[in-house]
Amino acid sequence: MSHPSRILITGASGCIGQAVTAWLLEHSNARLLLWLRQPRKLAAIDRRHPRLELLVGDLRQPQRFRQQLAHVDRVVHTATAWGDPDRAWAVNVQAVKDLLACLDHRRLQQVLYFSTASILDRDLELLPEAEQWGTEYIRTKVTCLRQLMAHSLREKIVAIFPTLVFSGRIDDGGSCPTSYLTAGLRPFLHWLWLARFLRLDASYHFIHGTDVASVCGHLLTTPHQPGPQHWGGIHRHVLGQCPLTVNRTMAQLCRYRHMAYPPGVGLHHWLMQALVFLFRIQLSPWDRFTLQRRHFVHHPVTRPESFGLTSRFPDLETVLSAAGVPQRGRLPAADHGLRSCT
Template sequence: MTQRIFVTGASGCIGHYIVEALIQETQHELFLLVRDANKLKIDVTARSGITVLESDLREIEQHRDLLKTIDCAILAATAWGGDSVQTVNVDKTIELLSMLDADRIEQVLYFSTASILDRQNQLLPEAMEIGNDYLKSKYLCCEKLANLAIAPKITKLFPTLVIGGGERYPYSAITAGIPDVTKWAKLIRLFRADGSFHFIHGHDIAQVVRHFVDRPPA
């Protein structure tokens, strides 16, 4: 069954890999919310059913009517710092989720960060107490998700250190921040190591999301 999927953060590293997988491997109707359409390196004309919405998450109320028709939402947009952290990562994210039709929406895939979790995968209080504004905003949002009517339909994803990027994809924050990593970005996803090895490639995240889109977690 064809779904109507709303994606935020499509112009980012993870977003590019996700959208590419959805375009190439599904026939779902896609609505891509991006601040600057020129940053999209994906061919959004590759098939029909792809709509680019050049807009800011801070103006999400403009898309209220559309959101009521959405079957699946993938929320990958984030603000890393500055005055917009609380607004984008908490307030407008919760507002977007509140606009979804609780009877229609089948699932939401929400991206957070593993940095706010403890070893038992529970929220880590220290992330709120001594974390930076980004970590605090992600912590707060996760707390608020539990109070939403659609909470049972939300799957929270907590990536660790994301690598990825290249000619067809923007670099992730860690890949761009460490120049030598760019040479190995395509290969690191193939590495295996004993113990804690907390890198994950954007391509692999996209495949997880692609799987969940058609097979929502129980």
């Protein structure tokens, strides 16, 4: 960069926020404004770094930091909320609108807005079912994206759609926060001895938080350029490695854990429906849609190699190793105080 940019990172204590911050501290001379609620969660970076300024407060009160926001050049918006419908709307929709209103539109160069790949179909178009049947989190992400499509800043906005995100370790060791996906490895691996007998025709993408940071860092430290455009000019990137099938994943997990991968029983749709009925499992319309869809793949996907960089975690084996999953034997003990990915 020709001069030190001022970059705002919301949700800065989450796994993506901390990974992006660490990347920028190492690879740029930018001054970073970290908007967060709990500074004690900044385990992966030194909060006393001279290029850091902490904005401690709720995203729903941007007026508190109006002076700082007016001098921001770029924004990485990772903060989000789910669970409570009112809070999800306030954080995921209204707060985004209020944040953009506090920025100097003449000075602002770029906004990286984090959404979720769950709202997109294979061709990166919005899923009608996401808006119709989605959870409060899914619906608010669709609503916010539609509002950004019509915003006066839309040419400066890059929509980022992560797929399944790994980060941290299953024992919560190390400094990087543990994502919900990585934390979920522990209970799943305890049932691997049984799950390996099942087969499911499904596929997905994943990406590691470190590789997300690499892509975002590249976008933040190069001139803002037009990319693939849909939705009225908003650029978008679905972040993920090459797709994996569920059955191949099971085979790789068994090989990594030195377990046999025997012939299995197919989990056909009719069988899953029967199990739902037999065990009286309550499914929402969105749950039923995702069970029927099964193949969560997108084209094209963006990864570090898309920009001539190298993925640190390109495959499942490197992810499992970084997460502290032993190749055989018992799993390590975990601290149950989960550090969130967001």
